[in-house]
């Protein structure tokens with residue numbers, strides 16, 4: 338049988354980096370590494386937020402500390418912005434590749450062996466992006482909040498979550514973040530080549546547990562405000 | 570037992586194709602799935618209809634020729650078996666079965682359930698080989714291979730290239746296939762000289778063929794008749810990442826005609 342090689346693969350990629358990124362695995366690696374950065378931020382953000390349970394003074398002085406160190410604040414924001422952009426661009430390109438790879442859909446397709454989280458990354462992802470934009474306007478810029486005060490973080494949180502609608506929107510967003518992290522936390526290891534039969538089951542369990550704990554941690558705040566545990 | 574079949578009929582790659590309903594009467598539970606289709610086809614031929622085309626050869630689960638979707642599952646419901654080894658005793662009277670070809674841009678339909686899988690051959694040609702010196706036969710066991718590596722290489726080498734992994738993958742990715750070939754050769758001492766080049770070239774060729782990317786979800790592993798594990802994909806990624814940043818050569822795939 339004669340085997341015809343298809344069109345040029347390497348042409349048009351003058352250097353290592355562009356050749357690397359041209360490959361699907363290269364794009365996935367970018368998603369994995371930026372995913373690690375974003376996950377690190379989520380952890381840090383959670384640790385900061387949970388100080389709300391320590392009372393107004395603790396949270397507001399933590400916020401003041403961040404604002405007093407602009408290098409830290411803007412350095413983090415810059416790294417996050419770059420990571421988010423790379424993460425989103427790579428995911429869009431990979432999704433286009435996926436659409437092109439199966440032009441005719443199955444009449445019937447059973448996907449029962451993959452997790453719900455893994456199959457909904459392209460839904461949870463865009464929703465989280467939308468949520469981040471909303472969240473920044475809501476708590477950083479104070480859009481639409483009459484009594485917003487950039488320095489009074491504690492007060493802003495309590496005021497916002499006293500509205501059940503806002504609280505439930507945040508809870509819903511955190512549940513989606515949880516499913517996204519559930520698959521993402523495991524997937525970054527596999528993408529970067531770390532899969533070994535003796536530690537992969539542990540990674541999967543830690544990913545699931547980590548996603549649950551992080552989600553629970555974030556959700557605890559609106560729930561505590563709604564329940565009146567946290568109040569001004 | 571009597572079954573209702575909804576079968577994808579498509580005359581050629583350019584034909585649009587559609588599902589057609591057939592009744593399979595008095596199916597013997599000892600038949601294999603392909604034998605059941607043979608019987609349906611005989612009836613179709615007697616009626617002057619076109620028989621349902623499907624690919625097959627060994628019918629022993631070793632050649633990788635057969636394969637189609639049964640109710641959305643590649644090779645049907647029985648685990649670790651190609652469709653030629655699936656028996657009708659897994660079904661019961663009145664079952665309704667949807668048969669569809671592997672669906673991927675890289676696997677154009679030739680006819681009905683029969684697809685062209687030469688894209689997989691081209692991935693192999695891009696780097697799925699080792700170089701050996703010809704001449705007199707070498708001494709046996711001159712190259713030592715650790716037992717666990719030889720076992721893992723054999724497990725990966727069990728891949729028969731049927732394409733079920735591509736068919737089951739929501740992204741139509743050939744990662745399990747490519748990973749199996751890269752692991753098979755890369756685990757052995759004989760595979761080391763071309764190891765980096767192989768990862769770069771085979772990965773590049775798979776993308777050029779129009780296969781999708783891997784989202785680490787495991788639908789492929791679940792349907793693989795040879796039970797190849799996702800670990801081979803991680804190994805491919807590892808080889809690819811290392812080669813991308815250290816190799817002094819460019820991928821060979823598609824560099825000339």
Ligand code: FES
Pocket residue numbers: 624625626627628629630631632633634635636651652653654
């Ligand atoms: S016909 Fe050879 S594997 Fe099924």
